[in-house]
Amino acid sequence: MSTTIPLEHPAIEVAGLRKTYHGRSALDGLSLSLASGQIVGLMGDNGSGKTTLLKILAGLLSEWEGDVRIGGQAPGPGSKALVSFLPDASFLADGLRPADAIAQYARFFADFDGAKARQMVDFFALPWDLTLKEMSKGMREKLQISLAMSRRARVYLLDEPISGVDPASRDVILRGIISGFSEDSLMIISTHLIQDVEPIVDSVVFLRGGRILLQGAADELREQHQMGLDALFRKVYAS
Amino acid sequence: MRIDDSRPIWAQLVDEVRRLITSGEWPPGGKIPSVRELALEFGANPNTVQKALVEIDRLGLTTTERTVGRFVTTDREAVAAARSALAETSADGFIDAMAGIGLEPSEVISLLEQRWAQRAAHGKDVP
Numbered sequence A: 001m002s003t004t005i006p007l008e009h010p011a012i013e014v015a016g017l018r019k020t021y022h023g024r025s026a027l028d029g030l031s032l033s034l035a036s037g038q039i040v041g042l043m044g045d046n047g048s049g050k051t052t053l054l055k056i057l058a059g060l061l062s063e064w065e066g067d068v069r070i071g072g073q074a075p076g077p078g079s080k081a082l083v084s085f086l087p088d089a090s091f092l093a094d095g096l097r098p099a100d101a102i103a104q105y106a107r108f109f110a111d112f113d114g115a116k117a118r119q120m121v122d123f124f125a126l127p128w129d130l131t132l133k134e135m136s137k138g139m140r141e142k143l144q145i146s147l148a149m150s151r152r153a154r155v156y157l158l159d160e161p162i163s164g165v166d167p168a169s170r171d172v173i174l175r176g177i178i179s180g181f182s183e184d185s186l187m188i189i190s191t192h193l194i195q196d197v198e199p200i201v202d203s204v205v206f207l208r209g210g211r212i213l214l215q216g217a218a219d220e221l222r223e224q225h226q227m228g229l230d231a232l233f234r235k236v237y238a239s
Numbered sequence B: 001m002r003i004d005d006s007r008p009i010w011a012q013l014v015d016e017v018r019r020l021i022t023s024g025e026w027p028p029g030g031k032i033p034s035v036r037e038l039a040l041e042f043g044a045n046p047n048t049v050q051k052a053l054v055e056i057d058r059l060g061l062t063t064t065e066r067t068v069g070r071f072v073t074t075d076r077e078a079v080a081a082a083r084s085a086l087a088e089t090s091a092d093g094f095i096d097a098m099a100g101i102g103l104e105p106s107e108v109i110s111l112l113e114q115r116w117a118q119r120a121a122h123g124k125d126v127p
Helices: A050-057 A098-108 A114-123 A137-149 A167-180 A194-200 A218-225 A229-238 B009-022 B035-042 B046-058 B076-100 B105-122
Strands: A012-021 A024-034 A038-043 A065-070 A083-086 A155-159 A186-191 A203-208 A211-217 B062-065 B069-072
Touching: A012 A050, A024 A050, A024 A203, A024 A211, A038 A050, A038 A194, A038 A229, A050 A065, A050 A083, A050 A155, A050 A186, A083 A137, A098 A114, A098 A137, A114 A137, A114 A167, A137 A155, A137 A167, A167 A194, A167 B035, A186 A194, A194 A229, A203 A218, A203 A229, A211 A218, A211 A229, A218 A229, A218 B009, B009 B046, B009 B076, B035 B046, B046 B062
Parallel strands: A038 A186, A038 A203, A083 A155, A155 A186
Antiparallel strands: A012 A024, A012 A065, A203 A211, B062 B069
8 A cells, every 4th residue: 555655755764774783783774765654564583673773763772874864854852752662671660550651651742642542541441440560461561552652643663562462462452553543654563473463564574684675565465475474474584 | 354365455355345235234325434443343454444445436335425434335236246246256166166076067056955955954063
């Protein structure tokens, strides 16, 4: 479907991006342009550069080479205001209940929509009376997704939102993402669980060794290769 | 909805919506759910659902009223034609499978009648 999306204002533009950690390459000259109005699956094995790329887009890493634009802006305070980033690890204090976490987000982010966050907490049927410490891993993940998706951002970056949860919770989380997705934004979901996100993505970016191995519209790739994305990923990775 | 790996998801959604309309689960003239509601129900990407619905419009099974929404056609001939098309596709698959194991048309017809009656009497768990 990416062909139907206007390309004059890419939400994200990356050219020749390189990042090394202690001399070890994490991103190796990566170039990427992504338009708004789509859900993108960022796929790759551990160490392929998914998290590094998301952190640079979120403005959380410095000392990289190349050109990065988010809504036309270089990473900095201006771009951070456009980006809602859900990190892989838990970022909320253990003692918070959902309402506390929502209040905290409302203080931190001017674009935060508290009503939407409460709606999403109810969509996920999360208990309002439990603290994060008392919640299961799946519940904590759902709460953090509710918060990240309730900012009125231009770009949403979800780093491994379904990796640590059981299959039933994964399904609910993906439905939550569909219900909360706003059509004029760009959403990037990184994962190694390709099969689970396959039905909800417009397009995919396969990373390997800090480079793009394959990129395209999900249904076009399925049609062209006569196989699902998971099988395609295994095939191109093995080659 | 179960996703089949070898085909584009939008085409599978077209089949599912055709099934909903021809079976009468979505009755003629009925308003159909919004793209987002359907995306949630199918667990599928909203743009993909939208693409499938445009195709369903093109097939004449739904009509879009600007600002009001999308409705199942009241043209019973269009629904009947879609039902025939679905039935023919299924029949072709069945014929291929039966011919593949060497059955003649007359044998297939009597098998079909026998199984149909058994299943009507005992449900789908007939051994």
